[in-house]
Amino acid sequence: MSEQPHILVVDDDRRIRQLLQSFLADNGYRVTVAASAQEARERRRGITFDLIVLDIMMPGESGLDLTRALRQGSDDIPVLMLSALAETGDRIAGLATGSDDYLSKPFEPQELLLRIGNLLRRSARPQAVASEARFGPYSFNIGKGELKREGDIVRLTSREKDFLRALSASAGVPVPRSALAQPGSEDSARSVDVQINRLRQKIEIDPSNPIYLQTVRGSGYVLHLD
Known part of the structure; x- marks a missing residue:
């Protein structure tokens, strides 16, 4: 299996550190x-x-100072700033130092997950989007949309191909349901879940206990590659 993305949470508030550590770990990071x-x-x-999830207001060197130093040193690691300061000027100051995103406290946990997922996908190295994804006995040709199990073709619907393409392109990173849903669908979340269950029937030994295509609670789905 591919390793999950590793996030560094920096905050001087011990309670927030513990909450974020527990929440992000529960969601596959x-x-x-x-x-x-x-x-x-x-x-x-x-x-x-x-990725770094970084609080702005800290004793000594602030989150703004740290981000500025990272960028001056040509360090391009994605930085998501957290701050109780919600004014427009504060957000601009955070982004001006070189941070990639800014989230005001208090925030919805789901929004934090979505922002983290978006940053990780945008910063993915080119080799992360390979021409072929391999998991267990399966190989999926992303360009052709062709799935094989030990050389034998596994038939997929067009929607299943789309799902595997999206999941393979972001392998190891949770993909929100909204990114998999068909535009304009009124029951998009339920439709995505149905499609995922059908896909699991084709690639999992035990679809009720998936190994490769797993649910990320409160977010969406993640595909684990070898």
Whole structure:
């Protein structure tokens, strides 16, 4: 299986750190926490992270200071800023330092997940979108929309091909239901769930306990590759 994206949460509030760590872990992410900008720097010396969730208001070096230093050092890791400051000027200041997104506290957990997913997809390395996705005995040709199991073709509907393309392109990263739904569908969420269940019937040994195509609670679905 491919490794889940690793997120560094930086916030001086211990309660918020713990809540974010638990929530993001429950939704399929690896999470490391830091209580300050200095601690964040120390964490990054030995670990490669995919994204930083960063509080602005911290004692000493603020989130703005840390982000500015990262960008001046040509570090392009995605940064999602969190702040209790919700004024337009505050958001502009956060984005002006080089952060990729800004979310005001308090925020809806679902919105945090969606913003994280969007940032990870936008920052994905080119090789992450391969011509072929492999999981277990299956190989999926993304361009052709052709699924094979140990060389034998598995028949897919056009919607199932679309789903696998979207999930393969964001392998290891949760894809929201809204990104899989057909535009204008009134029952899009239910329709997506039905399509996912049908797809699982074709690629999972036990569809009720999926290994490759898993549900991310409160968000959507994620495809795990080998």
